[in-house]
Amino acid sequence: MKLTMDIMKRHLQLLMMVLAITLMPLSLSASESSGQEGEMDVKEFIFEHIGDGYEWHITTVGNTHVSLPLPIIVYSRTSGWQTFLSSRLTHGESYEGLRIATGGDYKGKVVETLPTGEEVRPLIDISLTKIALGILINSLLLAGIILYISRWYRTHTYRDNAPKGFTGVMEMLIMSIYDGVIKPSIGKDSERFAPYLLTAFFFIFLSNLMGLLPIFPGGANVTGNIAVTLSLAICTFLAVNLFGTREYWKEILWPEVPTWMKCPVPLMPVIELFGIFTKPFALTVRLLANIMAGHSVILALVCIIFITHRMGAVLGGSMTVVSVLFSIFMNFLELLVAFIQAYVFTMLSAVFIGMARVKSEKSQNS
Amino acid sequence: MPDSGLLFWMLLSFGVVLFVLAKFGFPVITRMVDDRKRYIDQSLDAAREANEKLANIKQESERILMEARNEQMNILKEAAATRDQIVKEAREKAHAESQRIMEEARLQILKEKENTLREIRFQTAELSMLVAEKIMRHKLEDEHQQMELVERLVEEAQNGMAKEKKD
Numbered sequence A: 001m002k003l004t005m006d007i008m009k010r011h012l013q014l015l016m017m018v019l020a021i022t023l024m025p026l027s028l029s030a031s032e033s034s035g036q037e038g039e040m041d042v043k044e045f046i047f048e049h050i051g052d053g054y055e056w057h058i059t060t061v062g063n064t065h066v067s068l069p070l071p072i073i074v075y076s077r078t079s080g081w082q083t084f085l086s087s088r089l090t091h092g093e094s095y096e097g098l099r100i101a102t103g104g105d106y107k108g109k110v111v112e113t114l115p116t117g118e119e120v121r122p123l124i125d126i127s128l129t130k131i132a133l134g135i136l137i138n139s140l141l142l143a144g145i146i147l148y149i150s151r152w153y154r155t156h157t158y159r160d161n162a163p164k165g166f167t168g169v170m171e172m173l174i175m176s177i178y179d180g181v182i183k184p185s186i187g188k189d190s191e192r193f194a195p196y197l198l199t200a201f202f203f204i205f206l207s208n209l210m211g212l213l214p215i216f217p218g219g220a221n222v223t224g225n226i227a228v229t230l231s232l233a234i235c236t237f238l239a240v241n242l243f244g245t246r247e248y249w250k251e252i253l254w255p256e257v258p259t260w261m262k263c264p265v266p267l268m269p270v271i272e273l274f275g276i277f278t279k280p281f282a283l284t285v286r287l288l289a290n291i292m293a294g295h296s297v298i299l300a301l302v303c304i305i306f307i308t309h310r311m312g313a314v315l316g317g318s319m320t321v322v323s324v325l326f327s328i329f330m331n332f333l334e335l336l337v338a339f340i341q342a343y344v345f346t347m348l349s350a351v352f353i354g355m356a357r358v359k360s361e362k363s364q365n366s
Numbered sequence B: 001m002p003d004s005g006l007l008f009w010m011l012l013s014f015g016v017v018l019f020v021l022a023k024f025g026f027p028v029i030t031r032m033v034d035d036r037k038r039y040i041d042q043s044l045d046a047a048r049e050a051n052e053k054l055a056n057i058k059q060e061s062e063r064i065l066m067e068a069r070n071e072q073m074n075i076l077k078e079a080a081a082t083r084d085q086i087v088k089e090a091r092e093k094a095h096a097e098s099q100r101i102m103e104e105a106r107l108q109i110l111k112e113k114e115n116t117l118r119e120i121r122f123q124t125a126e127l128s129m130l131v132a133e134k135i136m137r138h139k140l141e142d143e144h145q146q147m148e149l150v151e152r153l154v155e156e157a158q159n160g161m162a163k164e165k166k167d
Helices: A002-033 A042-050 A086-092 A130-155 A165-212 A226-242 A246-253 A267-309 A313-356 A361-365 B004-139 B143-166
Strands: A055-061 A064-069 A071-076 A080-085 A098-100 A110-113
Touching (some): A071 A110, A086 A098, A165 A226, A165 B004, A226 A313
Antiparallel strands (some): A055 A064, A098 A110
């Protein structure tokens, strides 16, 4: 925990520094040459890269955008289910009354125009967006890797020598999480919860690493998206509360505190019930903020190059060196963060599950 | 706000991955590594036990060797004692035997001697009888002398009988 706090603090410091560096020339350039063609909007650039989209932008060569169009799957109020490629909606074109909003509340999202002229989101939008595709790629990769190494265990017995190479590395990683995090936190029932916790760990770790890759199939900011972290936190929430023992619920609804704190006004139960929901919320936000901050910092550092080059070759050249050095440093830091955040998420989930598996002292003694 | 479409995709794919890996992935791996761990522990225990056994066996064998050596010494000692005794007994026996043989020989010799003496005596008596006969024949040519001798013989014989009765 302390480590995470340190890293978050460090992130914050770096972010401040980078923002100071990036915003200064931005304001300068804004005052000097506002409205110029080709001016760079750093904020939009960063949010476009760490956000979601209906197409997977790979690169831009000259003025041609090379991107992967992705399927849009929506249920429209007027025309029912619609499935088509996002290439039909580029440059603000509309298809079957659907288009991608360029501004307003739903900027960048598919909207439909009602007969009244109002623009609303379709009822259901399960388009395979950039991050959704990233989730699928990471899931397939994860399943592939784990099933690949588990084949070794199917074809060998425990009397054989330990595996070498990639399988050996994965075994070391899996067992360090299993023995170092899951077993101490959960104890007796660890075998039951280990598959979920290990899947969560490797999903987060793999997604973090894939997010650090700059081009397709990496680069989707999967673990920096609130829907993803929220889903993972919901899974932990379910694992904690569905398998909570009677003692766990007793400690929440009727904790051992003086009676006036729980009888006329259920003060402690309310606080405890609130705590049930703050735990997954903390899990959600911690992972999201860490990964998003890391990506933002790296992108901001890259932006420095383009911004300072407008202000002169000397400044641009020197800042390029600084920016590249910082980017390299940040990438290494992000590698560390990729592991630490996956580890922290798994550890906290395991601790929460372990806390919900408490046995009363009577049954422990018997 | 979290996007509902993304939530859908995430929960779906994560759920599927979780199901697949919980069924075919992680339990296989963790169970086997646990088994291997247990197996290694057992093997270590077995090795330790075997070492202890080996040490015990070594001690045992040394003890047995010592015992065997002692036994050997005892047997040798006993054998020597037996041999000495046998030799002694044989010697004693031989001595006794020789003694007996000597005794027998002596007795034989004594007997032979007696026999010889008796024979000599007998022959001497015979010879003297012959000589005496010849002398008597020569002397008892007259009657008188014959009577005198008879009387004397009778007397002698009576004396002899009386003497025998007395005895």
